[in-house]
Amino acid sequence: MVGSVVISLSSLVFVVMGILTLNKGRTERAESTRMEETRTTPIRDLEPGPVEIKGTVHGTDDATLQKSPITGTDALAVHVEVKELHSDGNGPGNWRTIFEDQTAEPMFIDDGTSEGLVDLPEDGGLNLEQSEWKVEAGDDPPEEIQRYVENEPALDLPNGVDVGPLSTGERRRYLEGTLKPDEDVYLLGTARETEAGWDNREYVIDEPTSDGDFILSDKSEATLIEEGQSSGLVFLAAGALMVVIGLASLLSPFLPV
Numbered sequence: 001m002v003g004s005v006v007i008s009l010s011s012l013v014f015v016v017m018g019i020l021t022l023n024k025g026r027t028e029r030a031e032s033t034r035m036e037e038t039r040t041t042p043i044r045d046l047e048p049g050p051v052e053i054k055g056t057v058h059g060t061d062d063a064t065l066q067k068s069p070i071t072g073t074d075a076l077a078v079h080v081e082v083k084e085l086h087s088d089g090n091g092p093g094n095w096r097t098i099f100e101d102q103t104a105e106p107m108f109i110d111d112g113t114s115e116g117l118v119d120l121p122e123d124g125g126l127n128l129e130q131s132e133w134k135v136e137a138g139d140d141p142p143e144e145i146q147r148y149v150e151n152e153p154a155l156d157l158p159n160g161v162d163v164g165p166l167s168t169g170e171r172r173r174y175l176e177g178t179l180k181p182d183e184d185v186y187l188l189g190t191a192r193e194t195e196a197g198w199d200n201r202e203y204v205i206d207e208p209t210s211d212g213d214f215i216l217s218d219k220s221e222a223t224l225i226e227e228g229q230s231s232g233l234v235f236l237a238a239g240a241l242m243v244v245i246g247l248a249s250l251l252s253p254f255l256p257v
Contacts, residue, residue, distance in 0.1 A: 011249035018242030025235030031213055032228030035188060035221060044113040046191050046202070050209040053187040054221070055111030057118075057179065063105045070148045070176045071131065077104035077179035077216065079126040082155060085171040095173060099154055102126045104179070104216070109187060117194070118187060118216065119206035125189070125214035127224065128177025135172045145174050179218055186224060188215040 038052040057076060059065065065074040079102040087093025104120035120126065135141045141149070141157065149155045158170035179185070190207040208214040217224055 011246045014246030015243055015250065018239045018244075018246055021235050021239030021242060023239075025232045025237075025239055027232075028228045028235065029232030031211075032225045032232065034209075034211060034213060035215070035228070036225050038188065042113040043109065043111050043116040046114075046116060048192055048203070049190060050213075051187075051189065051191045051205060052221075053109055053111060053116060053205070055109040055116075055185065055187075057107050057109055057183055057185050058181050060106050060108060060117070063107065065181070066103065066105065068176055068178045069152065070133075070144050070174065071178070073178045073180065075178035075180050076107045077120065077126055077128070078102065079124075079128050079130070079175075079177040081130075081175045083173045083175070084158075099152070109185060116191070117204040118189075119204060120216065121206060121208060121214055125208070125216055126177065126179070127215055127217040127219065128179055129218055130175040130177040133174040135174070137171050141174075148174070177218075179216070183218050186215065186217045186219065186221050188213050190214075 035052070038050065040052045040054055043053060043055070059076055063076070065076065066078055067073070068075050068078045069080060080100070081097055082099040083095040084098045085093045086096050102120070102124040104126065106117060106119045108115040109118055133142055133145050135145065135158070137158075140146075146157065149157050158172055187205060188209070189205045190209050191203045191205045192207065193202065194204045215224065219227075
């Protein structure tokens, strides 16, 4: 009986994880739908409220370009993510984000009708094309990755051990996205009126919409929508499978043989 209770509790955890995964899939697909349904607004016609803008970015008059931490690229915005492969031994495992950082300078978007000031919210909102470096277990990381990790206090180099022809240790993926001046961007967020005199602009976009959306990306709207729909579908399928397996395991000890 005790064993059945333990199995049931473990299965319940699996069900909860499945429900969370289902919700993530639902959220991603809903955000894609909102992007698809939101009309692109010319900057000259901005009003307070949710807006979708497409244009070209450039820095403010006093902007200082950032140096991206891995490639040293001069950029207005940088997004860095480090993922590590975790496995319980019963499958290929999954990549978990162990570190993430995104920063951006205030910038203008020019769509040919006017310019709009953009300031990234504290909780971010960057979705950038990324370069990726994979470091397998036991491998020495490339020079730029080793330099990056040594200069990032929140990270350390993974440990690896060679046992004959096999290598054990952490497997990691390092990703860096940069937004450079004069790049085309897509923006979804909320516009609000600014105080008089701040860069002589009437509006600034620096808050999420009421649905929690703030997206600043160097990808096209069509690409973002397709990515959201596809990844959302994967999460929905994975979540549904987890719920079914969890419920089956949860009920099986109590079913008559």
